[in-house]
Amino acid sequence: xxxxxxxxxxxxxxxxxxxxxxxxxxxxxxxxxxxxxxxxxxxxxxxxxxxxxxxxxxxxxxxxxxxxxxxxxxxxxxxxxxxxxxxxxxxxxxx
Amino acid sequence: xxxxxxxxxxxxxxxxxxxxxxxxxxxxxxxxxxxxxxxxxxxxxxxxxxxxxxxxxxxxxxxxxxxxxxxxxxxxxxxxxxxxxxxxxxxxxxx
DNA sequence: ACGTTATGCAAGTGACTGCTTGCCTGTCAA
DNA sequence: TTGACAGGCAAGCAGTCACTTGCATAACGT
Numbered sequence: 001x002x003x004x005x006x007x008x009x010x011x012x013x014x015x016x017x018x019x020x021x022x023x024x025x026x027x028x029x030x031x032x033x034x035x036x037x038x039x040x041x042x043x044x045x046x047x048x049x050x051x052x053x054x055x056x057x058x059x060x061x062x063x064x065x066x067x068x069x070x071x072x073x074x075x076x077x078x079x080x081x082x083x084x085x086x087x088x089x090x091x092x093x094x095x
Numbered sequence: 096x097x098x099x100x101x102x103x104x105x106x107x108x109x110x111x112x113x114x115x116x117x118x119x120x121x122x123x124x125x126x127x128x129x130x131x132x133x134x135x136x137x138x139x140x141x142x143x144x145x146x147x148x149x150x151x152x153x154x155x156x157x158x159x160x161x162x163x164x165x166x167x168x169x170x171x172x173x174x175x176x177x178x179x180x181x182x183x184x185x186x187x188x189x190x
Numbered sequence: 191a192c193g194t195t196a197t198g199c200a201a202g203t204g205a206c207t208g209c210t211t212g213c214c215t216g217t218c219a220a
Numbered sequence: 221t222t223g224a225c226a227g228g229c230a231a232g233c234a235g236t237c238a239c240t241t242g243c244a245t246a247a248c249g250t
Contacts, residue, residue, distance in 0.1 A: 005109055012107035013208080014100055024184050031227065050209055052227075071217040071226045079184050086177045089119050108238080126197065145239055147197075166196050166247040 002062050007081045010061035016054045018042050020063065023077035030072050031055065097157050102176045105156035111149045113137050115158065118172035125167050126150065 010016055015038075022037055023029065029037070035051050038044040046054075055075060058064040062081045067074045105111055110133075117132055118124065124132070130146050133139040141149075150170060153159040157176045162169045 008103075008106050008112070011103050015208085017103070020184050032225090046208095047210070048227085049211085053208075056228095073227070077184065082181045082185060086181045089115050089172070089174055090177060110238085127195090141238095142240070143197085144241085148238075168197070 002060065004085065006061040007063065007085055010058050010063055013054070015044060015046060015050075016058055018044065019051070019054055019058065020077060023064065023075060027076050028067075028074045030074060034075065097155065099180070101156040102158065102180055105153050105158055108149070110139060110141060110145075111153055113139060114146070114149055114153065115172060118159065118170060122171050123162075123169045125169060129170065 018038060019034060022034055022042070026037075031048065031052055034055070035046070035048050038046060038051065055064060055066075059066060059075075063078055065076045065078050067076065113133060114129060117129055117137070121132075126143065126147055129150070130141070130143050133141065133146065150159060154161060154170075158173055160171045160173050162171065
């Protein structure tokens, strides 16, 4: 369904927000790359399956898009769903 | 603590987002007013205690501020914590 | 003073969430 | 073809969350 609520739910978890930080820093990473960089740069000891489930959720919310190439799967951040989210309460007058 | 995670957690629930919608429409409502308008305008049948707990959470996140006056407690929306939240991933270059 | 109104506090419950565990599929190099 | 590598699927478990239930506090009208 990829409704608005999915975006908020995806952003509710700190690990998922850190994943978005990582993809902002270097877009198009594989699952193993993300795991390695989360561990080294952010000090997160999450397992591969945990990160994979987080990526599934981010993809379901439309915040991450994927591209398969052989046995690799690259993950790209998509900030499009983010803009209208908060603007909902910020805009008092007509845009 | 009122950290960044509290704001995301507060926004994760659809009822709390509807409460923010209501306060955007009419600021400074009491608990009973919010309950009544949530039921009539938004079709939500949440109990008073449920709404009260949601308001506590929104206040802990800094999204709602309160002012007591006699036996009434008025709730005001505060959008200040919202701006830097999403901008975190939107800004690629210097603002 | 007494009852009503508006709100607060806290324990208990069912559902959801994040994570683990174990096994399976598909791809590439030798 | 065999083994290693990248990723996927699904069941189970512990913690959290939203909600209810029941009682308590405080302010106001009469």
